[in-house]
Amino acid sequence: MRNFLKQSWAGLRILLALTLLVGVLYPMAVWGVSRIPGLHANAEATGTTLVAVAREGDKYFVPRPSAATLPASGGSNKGELNEDYTLVVAERRTAVAQREGVPEDQVPQDAVTASASGLDPHISPDYAALQVPRVARASGLSVEKVRELVAANTHGTFTTTVNVTALNRAIDGRSQK
Numbered sequence: 001m002r003n004f005l006k007q008s009w010a011g012l013r014i015l016l017a018l019t020l021l022v023g024v025l026y027p028m029a030v031w032g033v034s035r036i037p038g039l040h041a042n043a044e045a046t047g048t049t050l051v052a053v054a055r056e057g058d059k060y061f062v063p064r065p066s067a068a069t070l071p072a073s074g075g076s077n078k079g080e081l082n083e084d085y086t087l088v089v090a091e092r093r094t095a096v097a098q099r100e101g102v103p104e105d106q107v108p109q110d111a112v113t114a115s116a117s118g119l120d121p122h123i124s125p126d127y128a129a130l131q132v133p134r135v136a137r138a139s140g141l142s143v144e145k146v147r148e149l150v151a152a153n154t155h156g157t158f159t160t161t162v163n164v165t166a167l168n169r170a171i172d173g174r175s176q177k
Contacts, residue, residue: 049166052121058138060171061131062099063164064110065092066118089113100130122161125154139171149174 052063078085092112097104108126115122128150136143153167154160 049121049163049169051119051165052115053165053168055168058134059140060168061123061128061135061162061164062096062111064120064123065112065114096130100134102130106130121163121165123164125150125160125162128154128162128164128167135171139174141171141174145174146171 052066054063080086080089089112093104093107096107096111100107108124108130110124111127111130129147132143132146132150135141136146139146141149149167149170150162153170154162
């Protein structure tokens with residue numbers, strides 16, 4: 001019996017110590033580091049092209065709209081019969097048409113509908129082609145060079161898509177030369 005109590009007390013001490021360490025001190029340390037000013041200014045997922053990274057300015061390609069606000073991800077659950085959703089899609093179509101200088105009927109569907117996760121970095125080749133003239137003008141690159149960059153970032157087996165995150169990084173690489 002005495003051995004049982006001794007082992008139980010040792011186990012309880014270890015449980016309490018690990019609870020304090022892993023359940024309290026470690027989360028507080030991570031939270032504290034995340035609050036250091038300037039540590040993650042202009043944060044971007046630099047090691048991956050699997051997440052859409054929207055960039056400001058006309059010299060960049062625009063990814064699909066997001067139904068989520070960062071840092072969350074997720075779809076909206078609204079269908080095309082929902083009046084709010086229909087209104088949002090119509091507003092997006094008008095905005096994209098104005099930004100790209102084309103009629104609204106030339107705006108591809110993926111330019112106005114959000115991806116399921118809201119983080120999808122892929123757009124259709126049609127949406128990329130629609131953006132080429134604007135990006136070329138704003139970046140100072142020729143239309144042909146921008147089309148080459150689009151082609152270099154177009155991939156797919158079942159569905160052909162353009163990776164906007166990789167494409168915008170390529171635009172940055174060419175613009176700096």
